[in-house]
Amino acid sequence: MAQGAEEYVIDVEGLEKSFGSHKVVRGVTLRVKRGEIYGFLGPNGSGKTTTIRMLCGLLTPDGGTGHCLGYDIVRESRLIKLNVGYMTQHFSLYADLTVEENLEFVARVYGMPAPRELARRTVRRMGLAGREDQLAGELSGGWKQRLALSACILHEPKLLLLDEPTAGVDPKARREFWDSIHELAAEGITVLVSTHYMDEAERCHELAYIFNGRILARGPAKDIITTQHLKAWAVRGAPPVLADIAGRAREMPGVEIVTFLGDHLHICGPEGGALETTMRDLCSTESVRCEPAAATLEDSFIHLMNSGGGDGRAS
């Protein structure tokens, strides 16, 4: 394997990509260690899918360099394809083939020995037994996703690139999916996974938050929260009162984020002092109770998006 492969499975610097005049990715640098589960977060259209496609050789970057599994992402994309499992955002197996036929096709395409045997083994290993003769198009969301993951790992890749793998999947299937991911990581497979779910983000070893084609923050979830220095409050009271406050809270000094969390209103902002004064005023004028709360990962991302967007700082 080529240089750099020992330390980082993904090591890219300054990736850029435009479609027409639209700059989708503007200088993305990523380093992912072996066996790591790396979460890739960001709103829709922020450049997650484009970055992942550049990593597996489906798109040619306009600028930047880098290696995936030690192979150059521009010149050696074919070698990367052989060693990467890529799970697309939308189900992309053949709806009119059965579970086993789909897996056998993938096995053959990757030139695996004894493809039929391998497909059957994978069916058992991934808990698809009993559904091998069902048409892939007739599977429910959770099973489709499991089949897609099976097709990704069939050829024993060293790196998995999963693009929003759990979108539209029920909580139980999501949990089982993440258990599988952790098992694979324990076997030494590196996983880069993009997601919108905060609970999933917290299951990753490391995160990168991308917005408008730039990475705004990176590191373990906890570090990202603490480095934003956000303060948060929980406001409880009668629903009509809370709804009224929610409508105008954003104009109050020190308030940046206002969101309902079940029975209470979650209010968050970067300036602790100003926010505290606002909260005390609120409690004295309205019949609500205010108490300090913990800022969430979601708060951090929204804050990053608000302050770092556009042409803001890129890390």
Place this chain on the structure above:
Amino acid sequence: MAGRPDIPKHARPYRGFTRRLWAMIMKEFIQLRRDRLTLAMIVIIPFMELMLFGYAINMNPKHLPIAILSADNSDITRDFVASLKQTGYFDIRQEARTEKQADALIRSGRVLFVLQIPPGFGRDIRRGARPQILLVTDATDPVATGGAIAAVNGLAGRLFLRQLRGPHADLAGRPPPFELVVQKRYNPAAITAINIVPGLIGVILTMTMLIFTSLAVTRELERGTMESLLATPLRPSEIMLGKIAPYVLVGFVQMAIIMAAGRFLFGVPLTGSAGLLLTLTMIFIAANLSLGYTISTIARNQLQAVQMSFFFFLPSILMSGFMFPFQGMPAWARFIGEMLPLTHYLRIVRGIMLKGAEWPDLVQEGFALVAFMITVMVIAVLRFRQTLD
């Protein structure tokens, strides 16, 4: 009813029919306006058909190619040939020297008629010996030649009035001074099926090969499966060949069905070499598949692919000589027709099945198909990218 809120006026189920209908109509027009290809087809197809049926298609074709095999060089013969030209039905393409040469010309389809004038034709006319002349016609397409034969027959009475003056004046007028023998080759009974069945092989192959393959890539793109395919080690050429190969087999199965049915139901023969027919059919299939593949790399979805295939298929049927006599079309329409692979394949398949044509007769058509295939294949491979850029 108690507890039931008043239904707002605009939501009453049987009111506002026109408003809702109007909303639907507006939406359809907006979508139609955005769909450039459909819009173009709405305008271009009627125009194209109008041009074809109005100007190009001719059920009483004139200027048909004829070869003259003359063994007589008298003034009467020259005059006869000139009158033949004057009817407007014939274009004299060639003076054949030998009978063999004349046969090759008609077998290859380069001429539709050979006129054989016997030695001493002029002398025999003057003697009142009523010499015979032989008009060999390619009767595979009875429509194409019918009018021309009638025109030659009509000539007989009006000819040679100038030469047959004076002492020969009694020979002019009835009965005609010569006897016209018409020899209808290849389809003497003028059975339309004989002409249609081999042509149908070409038409059906064009249709299936074009539509199947033009859908091949767009289907993968539309369903999102192309992204996974491209993420695998498959190469573009492997994807292309893998998509095309099954349909080659499909094409031969279709051909076998039509040929078998043609033989047993309509008695359409296979006069020439089956091996040659299969080889040239293979090239024809490959040409159509490559074209379909090229279309599928251009079209953005399956609907566009079908529209584009149709756009090619329509002139193929009308201008190739399948439905209407090729020679009857004006030069510009024949020029377009020569660009279509079906035109060349029709000559090949009719030539081999009905006339027993051999490779030397079909060299031109064979090379035209190969040239078309290579051009389109190059475009297809260049158009297909391994990445999603």
